[in-house]
Amino acid sequence: MAQSEKLLEIKNLQQYFNPGKPNEVRAVDNVSFDIYKGEVMGLVGESGCGKSTTGRTIIRLYDATGGEVLYDGVNVHGKKSKKQLKEFNRKMQMIFQDPYASLNPRLKIADVIAEGIDIHGLAKNKEDRMNRVYELLETVGLNREHANRYPHEFSGGQRQRIGIARALAVEPEFIIADEPISALDVSIQAQVVNLMKKLQKEKGLTYLFIAHDLSMVKYISDRIGVMYFGKMVELAPADELYKNPLHPYTQSLLSAIPAPDPISERTRKRKTYDPASHNYADNEVIEFREVTPGHFVLCSEKEFKQYQANSKK
Numbered sequence: 001m002a003q004s005e006k007l008l009e010i011k012n013l014q015q016y017f018n019p020g021k022p023n024e025v026r027a028v029d030n031v032s033f034d035i036y037k038g039e040v041m042g043l044v045g046e047s048g049c050g051k052s053t054t055g056r057t058i059i060r061l062y063d064a065t066g067g068e069v070l071y072d073g074v075n076v077h078g079k080k081s082k083k084q085l086k087e088f089n090r091k092m093q094m095i096f097q098d099p100y101a102s103l104n105p106r107l108k109i110a111d112v113i114a115e116g117i118d119i120h121g122l123a124k125n126k127e128d129r130m131n132r133v134y135e136l137l138e139t140v141g142l143n144r145e146h147a148n149r150y151p152h153e154f155s156g157g158q159r160q161r162i163g164i165a166r167a168l169a170v171e172p173e174f175i176i177a178d179e180p181i182s183a184l185d186v187s188i189q190a191q192v193v194n195l196m197k198k199l200q201k202e203k204g205l206t207y208l209f210i211a212h213d214l215s216m217v218k219y220i221s222d223r224i225g226v227m228y229f230g231k232m233v234e235l236a237p238a239d240e241l242y243k244n245p246l247h248p249y250t251q252s253l254l255s256a257i258p259a260p261d262p263i264s265e266r267t268r269k270r271k272t273y274d275p276a277s278h279n280y281a282d283n284e285v286i287e288f289r290e291v292t293p294g295h296f297v298l299c300s301e302k303e304f305k306q307y308q309a310n311s312k313k
C-alpha cells in the first residue's frame, strides 16, 4: 500500500439534517481524516452513527453543510463546471448495501453495467460496449451468458457482483462500498470481500469500506476509523486497532465479535459503552489526538496522557 500520497482529505466535514430546527440531526459532526492512494480505509460503527452519510457526502450525493472534501487537492463540494462534475462522477463510484434495490429491475444486466459506459462515452461502438460488459462480467466471476438476464434472476451474492461490475465499468479510482456484504448470507460474505480485495490490488483502487461491525473489515482494511454518534472516535492501522483499542467504544465493538472457537466464545465478555463514563468537565477540550504515530483517538488531554502511558507498556 502506498501510504504517502493522499487521494482524499476530509476536513471538518459536517452534515446536519434540518439544521437549526428542533429535529436537527448531526449525522456527521466535524469529521476529519485522509484516505491514501491505493489503501482500503474501513469505516465502522453501529447503525445510525453516520457512516453512510459520511460516504454519501464525500461522493457528493449530499452537499456538505460544513467542511471540505479534497480529492487530489480539489474541493469536491466547491463550484464546478459540468465537465469537472462528470469527471468526479466517473472517478468516484459507490457500491450499495442492497444490490437488488440499487439495480433497475427493468434493465438487462448488460444495460445495467453499461449505463456508466454510455454516460461517459467510454465505448467506441456497440461491439466494444458489449465486449466491455462481457469482460466485466468475467472480472467479477460471472459469465457472458448473464448479460441478457434481469436482476431478479440472480442471487444476492451475484447481484452484488453485478453492482461491483457496474462500478468498475467507468474505470474509477475510488470506490465507496457502503455495507456491501451486510445483506448477504454469511457464507457468501467472504467471497464478495475476497473479490473486492483482489480487484483493489489488481486495479490499484482506493476504497472506503463501510461496515457496522468489526468482524469482516479486518480482512480488507489497511486502516479503520470508528464512528459514534456522528463523530470519529478512533482511527488506526487495522492491526493496531485490534491489538490496542483505546477508546472504550471501540473496545465495546471489538467485544461484540464472536470468538471463532466455542471455548473462547463461552467465556467472551461483552463490554458496553457508556458515554457518561468519560466524566468530562465542562471546560475540557475533547479533540481528535494522535496518541502514537497514526493512531488517533477522540479524547481529553487527561485521557490522552493515560492512553500514551498505556501504549508504552
Ligand SMILES: Nc1ncnc2c1ncn2[C@@H]1O[C@H](COP(=O)(O)OP(=O)(O)OP(=O)(O)O)[C@@H](O)[C@H]1O
Residues within 6 Å of the ligand: 017, 018, 025, 026, 027, 045, 046, 047, 048, 049, 050, 051, 052, 053, 054, 212
Ligand atoms: N436524509 C436524511 N434526513 C434526516 N436524517 C437523516 C437522513 N439520512 C440519515 N439521517 C439520520 O442521520 C443519522 C446517521 O444516519 P446514517 O444512515 O448515516 O447512519 P449509518 O451509520 O450509516 O447507519 P446504517 O448502518 O443504519 O445505515 C441517523 O440518525 C439518521 O436517522
